[in-house]
Amino acid sequence: MANSIFSSSEVINLMKACKTEDAFRLIVPHVHNDVHAQALFCQLLRSSQNIFLIMESFKDFVEKYALEGNPWMQYAWARYHDCVNPDSDSIQIAEEYYNKAIGAGIADARMFLAYFWRDGDFGMVDRSRYIRERERAVREDSHAAVQQQLRDICYGNGGYEADPDKAFRMLSKFIQESNDQNYYIDPRYYTLYGDILDAVGEKEKALVFYNHALDQGDKGAYFNLLVDSCMDENYRLKGGDETDAFIQRGQDLLCPDAFMATQWAVDPELWEDYGEELQPQITESLKNDLDIAHRLGAKLAEYSMGCHYYYGDCGFEEDNEQAFTWFAKGALRRCASCYSMIVTMFDEGTNPDRYGEDFKYEAMIRALRFGSEDMLPRVVEAYREGHFTEYAAEIEQYYLPKYHEPDPADQPDDDGRFDAWA
Numbered sequence: 377m378a379n380s381i382f383s384s385s386e387v388i389n390l391m392k393a394c395k396t397e398d399a400f401r402l403i404v405p406h407v408h409n410d411v412h413a414q415a416l417f418c419q420l421l422r423s424s425q426n427i428f429l430i431m432e433s434f435k436d437f438v439e440k441y442a443l444e445g446n447p448w449m450q451y452a453w454a455r456y457h458d459c460v461n462p463d464s465d466s467i468q469i470a471e472e473y474y475n476k477a478i479g480a481g482i483a484d485a486r487m488f489l490a491y492f493w494r495d496g497d498f499g500m501v502d503r504s505r506y507i508r509e510r511e512r513a514v515r516e517d518s519h520a521a522v523q524q525q526l527r528d529i530c531y532g533n534g535g536y537e538a539d540p541d542k543a544f545r546m547l548s549k550f551i552q553e554s555n556d557q558n559y560y561i562d563p564r565y566y567t568l569y570g571d572i573l574d575a576v577g578e579k580e581k582a583l584v585f586y587n588h589a590l591d592q593g594d595k596g597a598y599f600n601l602l603v604d605s606c607m608d609e610n611y612r613l614k615g616g617d618e619t620d621a622f623i624q625r626g627q628d629l630l631c632p633d634a635f636m637a638t639q640w641a642v643d644p645e646l647w648e649d650y651g652e653e654l655q656p657q658i659t660e661s662l663k664n665d666l667d668i669a670h671r672l673g674a675k676l677a678e679y680s681m682g683c684h685y686y687y688g689d690c691g692f693e694e695d696n697e698q699a700f701t702w703f704a705k706g707a708l709r710r711c712a713s714c715y716s717m718i719v720t721m722f723d724e725g726t727n728p729d730r731y732g733e734d735f736k737y738e739a740m741i742r743a744l745r746f747g748s749e750d751m752l753p754r755v756v757e758a759y760r761e762g763h764f765t766e767y768a769a770e771i772e773q774y775y776l777p778k779y780h781e782p783d784p785a786d787q788p789d790d791d792g793r794f795d796a797w798a
Contacts, residue, residue, distance in 0.1 A: 382406040382413050388560050391420065392593040394629040396429045407448045414448070418484050419562050421452060422520050424459040425595050425632055428673040431456050442473060447480030458488060459673065461708040467497050483518035490521075494534075495710065496745050501770045507535045519562055522550070530572050540575045547572065563592035570600055579604055590629075598631040602640075613641040632674035635665045639680045644689040659691030670705070678706030679713045686717070686726075696726045707739070715743035716751065737763050744775065752779055 383402070390399040399420060406413035420426055431438065435456065442453035454473035457466040471492065477485035490509035493502045510528075513521030524534070526547055532538025547569060554561045566589035573582035583604055589597035603611070606619045613619055626634025638661045642650075650658060662684065669677035682702035688694030700721060706714030721727040722736035737758060744751040756779045758764060759771050 382410045384412045384416065384560075387413075387416050391416070392591070394593055394595055394631075396420065396426045396630075397433050400430050400434060404448075408446070416560075417448060418451075418482065418519070421455050422484060422523075422562065422564060423594070423596060424455075425673045427455050427459040428632075428671065429630065431460065432671075447477055447482065450480070451477035451482050451485050454485065455488070459709075467492070471498075483513055483516035484520040486516065487513040487518045487521040487524060496742070496770070500767065501745060501774060503534070503774065510534060519564075523562075523564055523568060526568055527571070530568075530575055540572050544569075544572050561592075563589040563594035564596065566592060567594050567597040567600070570597065574600070574604070595629060595631040598626050598629070599633040602626070602633060607640065611640065612643060613637060630672060632669050632672035632677070635669035635672065636674055636676065636680070638662050638665050639676075642690060644687075647690060655691050662690055662692075673709075675709075675711060676706075676713070678702045678709070679711055679717065682706065682714065682717060686721070696721065697728060699726075700728055707742070710746050712743050712746035712748040715739045715746065716748050719743060719751070719754075741767060753782075 387399050387402050390402070399416070403413050403417050403420065407417045420430075430452070438449050438452045438456065441449035450473045454470045454477060457463070457470040457473070461467070463469070471489065474485045474489040478489070486509055490506050490513065492498055493509060494506035495501070510521050510524060514525055526543045528534035529536045529546070530538070530540045530543040547565065551561060551565060551569075566585045570582040570585035570589065573579075573585065583601065586597040586600045586604070590601060602613075602622070606614055606622055608614055613623075623634055623637045626637075638658065642658055642662065647655070663681075666677050666681045670681070679702075682699045684690055684692040685695045685702065686699035700718070703714040703717045703721070707718060716739075718727070718739040719736055722731075722733070722739075727736070740751050740755055740758065741764060744755050752775060755764065755771065756775055759768070759775075764771055
């Protein structure tokens with residue numbers, strides 16, 4: 377039982393300032409008994425980036441009370457194992473504790489568990505089950521589910537035809553109703569506004585909503601702002617005081633993507649132009665910043681670090697073992713690009729000897745599940761050669777209908793044999 381009165385306004389101000397750990401500390405004593413604390417607790421844990429920060433300080437506390445049966449800490453424990461994936465059995469732990477949270481009426485837990493069906497974490501992709509669980513979570517008033525439903529409608533996923541206008545209308549109605557009731561709106565809705573506007577080419581309007589989302593505490597909006605306002609068409613950071621100030625702001629707020637700045641500023645093809653004096657400083661900055669970005673949950677940190685070690689660029693020593701280690705870390709966090717690079721290492725014979733061909737094929741299908749369309753023909757062709765028999769239903773249902781047979785006209789007129797008439 378909490379001895380003090382819960383101050384939602386104090387917590388909201390902390391959340392707006394991205395003071396994640398301080399907000400968590402104030403919420404936890406009241407979360408079992410105060411509905412406002414419960415709503416803010418769920419909002420805080422909706423962002424995977426927040427999970428990395430919270431568990432840096434509160435992992436032992438959360439584990440202790442989760443094991444003792446506190447449903448809110450059980451939900452937090454599930455989020456930790458889902459997002460960070462620290463142990464070999466993290467998926468099983470996340471499933472167990474999401475189900476406990478669902479049993480306690482925490483609706484967001486159902487939505488996050490639904491992703492396991494979509495992504496094949498239970499061994500097989502089941503998009504129908506994902507859709508059913510998402511819709512049930514929407515009916516149970518899960519904000520995570522409503523946000524995912526809007527994304528699916530906007531981009532045409534999860535059983536919907538792409539209809540960004542419909543998504544915009546639905547979101548506008550929700551925001552208006554929330555404003556009328558003076559709710560503190562989860563700023564991820566404003567980021568969604570920006571995403572929908574971006575999808576229809578309204579970049580300037582999108583920037584307004586991304587800025588508002590960041591001001592309201594959604595660090596996830598930072599990446600969109602960085603891309604749309606600070607990068608060129610080749611996704612390299614522009615120079616200048618405004619860009620420097622924005623990067624500093626992001627680092628002050630502990631936005632993971634702000635620590636990717638050096639990565640996006642340096643062009644490996646121009647490495648020699650940086651000069652011998654500056655090169656070691658850049659290399660050290662890349663190693664330090666990418667490690668911080670990894671610990672904060674940046675989506676491409678592991679891929680970037682792995683590529684530097686794999687190609688031996690930007691002052692990194694070429695090191696296949698280090699490269700594989702970093703790609704494996706990113707793969708555990710569901711990064712399609714990391715799975716694809718693991719496949720590349722097998723293709724080029726640079727993978728560690730301790731991993732066999734089965735590891736390569738598992739990486740192939742996981743890369744495809746997480747969005748690497750380049751893997752579609754490879755998975756289908758491997759399936760036809762007798763691989764992936766355990767995933768036959770998944771491949772027949774989801775991948776074969778999307779696969780287009782190679783056009784013979786596009787193939788070289790050469791079967792590899794000697795042609796006397798050539």
